[in-house]
Amino acid sequence: MGRYVIRRLVQMVPVFLGATFLIFVMVYAIGDPVSGLFGDRGPDPATAQALREEFDLDEPLPLQYVLYMGKIFTGDFGTAFNGQPVTQLMEHAFPISFRLMLVALVLEVVLGIALGVITGLRRGRSLDTSVLVATLVVIAVPTFVLGTTVQYVLGVKLGWIDPAVSPDPRLDELLVPGLILSLVSLAYVTRLTRTSVAENTRADYIRTAHAKGLPRRRVTVRHLLRNSLIPVVTYLGADVGNLMAGAIVTERIFNIQGVGYQLFQGILRQNSPTVVGFVVVLVLIFLLANLLVDVLYAVLDPRIRYV
């Protein structure tokens, strides 16, 4: 197990470098970070040259990347062009987004699995059908339409929630944005759990468990659920990426000043160090989440052995 984790961590290194290099190329080779600073009026050549030297932009691209990554590993994510260190932006943004994603993830896991088990055990009944239809609608209606509508109805019309959250939001303020963020994933988790539960209720080990007289609750939780969760866990790993993307939309709707907000501001203002810095950290989180998922397999399914 320990060796497996270490091997996977080592395998992650080239993937991490490759993915971040791609992002780096997009920002520094396709875009022009210096001219982005000056808007429509072209920069004075001397100033542009000085800026290029300051940010190592006069070096060839692969060397720029190496220099940049070198700095990152010493904790220096560079300065946004307005002089604010990128790490300072991160310190503020990441805890907020973390809270938002935590709310979303908890709602998604708890509600999604609960709904999935209930409908999976009652396939074909009216409750099952209505939940299935509801998940289809949730998947089809884009998050930003749902988000703006909910914000308008609950926040402006009814006044139940604040349409925009405070700069440093508490968990309860993030409940509605978190729900909006989690809805699509929640629908997928429900459908996956439902299929998986429905398939496993026919398995031999479930019949055996019933036959040896275990109480129903124990059969469902210990035998059925544990085996049915394997595909759900896979989905959750990939879903971290979806949540990150969804967070950009949700944070924009509810004016939450988290990672998505900072990233979006950085892109709008062509603030390359901010963009690359945030994306590098997000890619790292995404890869680690997927590693965590692979490790969780072993806990859920002892048949999977790692060498």
Place this chain on the structure above:
Amino acid sequence: MSDATSAPPPMEAEEENAAKGLTAGTSSPDKDAPRGLWSDAWHDLRRNPIFVVSALLIVFLVVIALWPSLIATRDPQRCDLARSLQGPSAGHWFGFDTQGCDVYTRTVYGARASIAVGLCATVGVALVGAVVGGLAGFFGGFWDTLLSRLTDVFFGIPVVLGAIVFLSMISLSGIWPVVLVIAALSWPQVARIARGAVMTAKQHDYVQAARALGAGNARLLLRHIMPNAVAPVIVMATIMLGTFIALEATLSYLGVGLRPPTVSWGVDISAASDGMQFRNAPHILLYPAAALSLTVLAFIMLGDAVRDAIDPKLR
């Protein structure tokens, strides 16, 4: 209550088999001819109301996308500011948007961009994914390692994140950059599936037999392996089509996807929700959003139905 968990399956399974034999025997005239995967799937699909409804809806949407003037006679770009935000009326069922454009005409014309992006991106994803995954699965060894790591690298970039970065850095407009970036970042999912399917198909006896008869790699891959490995790729691609249409709208909403003057549902929804303009005129948000949702729904249901037909195990 207890029957839900403890129902012993044998009876059910037998009944099912009997029923299947019966329907197959009575309904298909060529009952003696063994049906292949595709004709079997088609047989199932024709009887699936969800498939029929979503397929009809999609045919309708594609016709509208190709010839929008069939049902909308006005010009989507001809707007009259004097009619800004006017509500629905007899001649203009969906009312007018902020710029005074006819919402009905724009909703009809919006189908083209959304469906074009979805279709082109899906074709791109399926091609790249099938080729990379197929080669990795077929040749194995060094090529597998190389291509799989490449797949991992692209898989490591969350799609929307990468799309926002890329699209905001280039200054091209139109649908092609959006198609390109969606395809470039989504193919790893297909490649992984294709690789697995090819690796399974490769081990079958008929592949060995064909090789023993002297078939070359190209012939093996194209004539024997691919036809038997392509089903999961097609299922994946159908489901992705719906999500790509939603993705285009999301990118347009964030201001990096399609931009006006391109007419698209995402552009119109973005304009409607900007500063909550829909507050006093809900119709400017409602109609493009409904059209978008209906389209996404149709493609997702189609994908579900196709998957059920091709892979009954997942039902």
